[in-house]
Amino acid sequence: MTRPIVPREDRIRRTLDHLRNETTDEYETVSAFYPDEFTDPLLAGRERDLVFGRVPSIVAHSSELPRPNDFLTLQMPRNRIIVVRQRDGGVKAFVNLCRHRGALLEEQEKGRCRLFSCGYHRWSYDTDGSLRAVTKDSTFGEIDRSKYGLVELPCEERHGFVWVVDDAVPKKEGTGIDVADWLGPDLDPMLAEYHLEDLVAFRAEGFDEPVNWKIMQDAFLDGYHIQYAHPNTAGKHIHTNVLTVEDFGRHARFISPRKSIDRWLEEDPGDRSLAKYVTETHFLLPNSTLLRQPDHFQLLTFRPHPKDPGRSRMEMRLLVPTVSASGMAEDEWSGRWQKNWDILIAVLHQEDFPLLRGSQQGMASANAGSMVLGRNEVVNQIFHRELRRLLT
Template sequence: MTVQQPLAGRGDRIRRALEHIRNDSTDDYGQVNEFQAREYTDPEVARRERDLVFGRVPSIVCHGSEVPCPNDFITLQMPRNRVIVVRQKDGTVKTFVNLCRHRGALLEEQDKGRCRLFSCGYHRWSYDTDGSLRAITRDNTFGEVDRSQYGLIELPTEERHGFVWVVDDASAAIDVQAWLGPEMDSVLDGYGLGDLIAVRSEGFDEPVNWKIMQDAFLDGYHIQYAHPNTAGKLIHTNVMAAEDFGRHVRFIAPRKSIDKYLEEAPAADEDLSRHVTETHFLLPNSTLLRQPDHFQLLTFRPHPGDPGRSRMEMRLIVPTVEASGMSEERWNHLWEKNWKILIAVLHNEDFPLLRSSQAGLASADAGGMLLGRNEFVNQVFRRELRKLIS
């Protein structure tokens, strides 16, 4: 597969989706591919993914607005390391392994907060938020230590396009711009995501492999079957106009409100953007949805040991109250309402299906299974992941 239409105008891409509805077609990957259950259950496959994917390439850990001020931090479990992500005094963000260099106690237990230093609960060693070892308690008896060698272990971190990206390996380098490539880097650049804020964010630990989770949020084929009374009423099933950037993908899924243009073609300059959702698959583990007035970010992180578990995080990323021109009350009400709808669909419709997929794949004699030509973005996801782990 090669790049189809690099940075085609949005209107052209929407018109291509409209053609697909007329023809009962969708973008075609060109071939059906078989896959095996062990890709979702084998501990050795999971280990390779942790090391060769998350240990090598940048993935998003949060939006910058979640650590707005110096000394603001969040903690999370990456596939290889438990980490603390903390805003520095100079405005940059650093990520540290969440572990005390004395005898390995977990250093910070809170999910998020603001602190002047990280202080270990075991023997009270303390570290500056820049990671340096500040104090060894009772150091007259502890003995001579070169403190510069026992600061917190730092992971490669970069803030770009409003998001904080981390490579989960202390010995790796990070270059988010190079990883995104010129097309996706310029697409994200155009959105001004750094001016928005994550108004809601929540994580869900599910007994499901991370790839099954990620696949479900690139899938336009399941909509009317899995979501007949919610998304299925609003969004076309099995219609997608995608651009394969060779690693990341941008794709348009038309809403049913576009159907009025089936009879009568839209004028050449008609803005059709409110009739579609534009989605971005950011390899390895994020789906960024662009809605008319906000963004949603979905990330899927493997469990550090069990191939059958993962954590999904969902974020609603929106204009600030000031930029929205709304009253604070109306702004809060709007996003709370949006959030509740999203959460209900996840819990009531997607998660039960995905848990049952994982349960099904646990059978020893599962046999080969298939990804169709119509499952374009899932095919790219699998193709790129195989490149990384082979």
């Protein structure tokens, strides 16, 4: 269902009203939850199968695979995979495993190659997944090579991102992936307007943390912790507990005001754009936060560990205009974004991760008891509501 989209400047003015009145958007209820949601191996298995095995999630920005035969490898919740740019410009995803005796096919995290060649008995595969060569094949015996190509996963490139469904068995006829349908009529055109495909990933890095993926994801939808957990960093620049939220019934988007907007609390901003005073954040179910800053984007993804509910991998990507689009000299450009990146990394490692590790340890207490999400934690409520929906 499409609903009327409120223009951004109107949503920013609603945020200003929240600041004036010390209010924020609120969910209809508080919601209790239990610690075993973050420790139960059975639930973790259902999440892998019913969430990541069914719906598209982002694995890379297109600029990380700029040329034919560029690849990257990663651990999805259900499969180790290779994502590789095709000679025709498309992108495919395969299970990263040799079909002879199951050796790990590609060990590098990223690279470029014309063939994937197995280290065990040197079978090789084309980057389109087909089995190219069986070594000593006069003695190996007859096999139907078309049956021993790499196992392919549904993969689609859209809005500058590569999306994968982590299950080789299509749920329906067709390719098993439809990102536009998954994003829905509200969010799909919004992402198209951002032209994310014109940006480049200045840096993309992953962090393996001893924390459940939902604890991680929750922390990056949370406008309530800023001044308490980040008093000397983000808390200085961003208001705490003030969000203006659009609930798209699966995904969501919200405005968070910077403190620089305060000059317009008294003075009437008239018709001028207040976009530079806010961050607009998108929650993309199941596991991504996309932040739209005045001059760049940031993508955060959170992926469950394939076995241990108490572990996950976070990836962070800084998506910025290319050097030529920025009009900056190359070293000015890289200096600027490197500084931005370093600040983000410091806050993550020094402030967020220690808190979240402690949270995971606490959840393992035998008598942890129930906990509660407040009405002010709207986007966390949407995340947990939609996850429950996917699991039932």
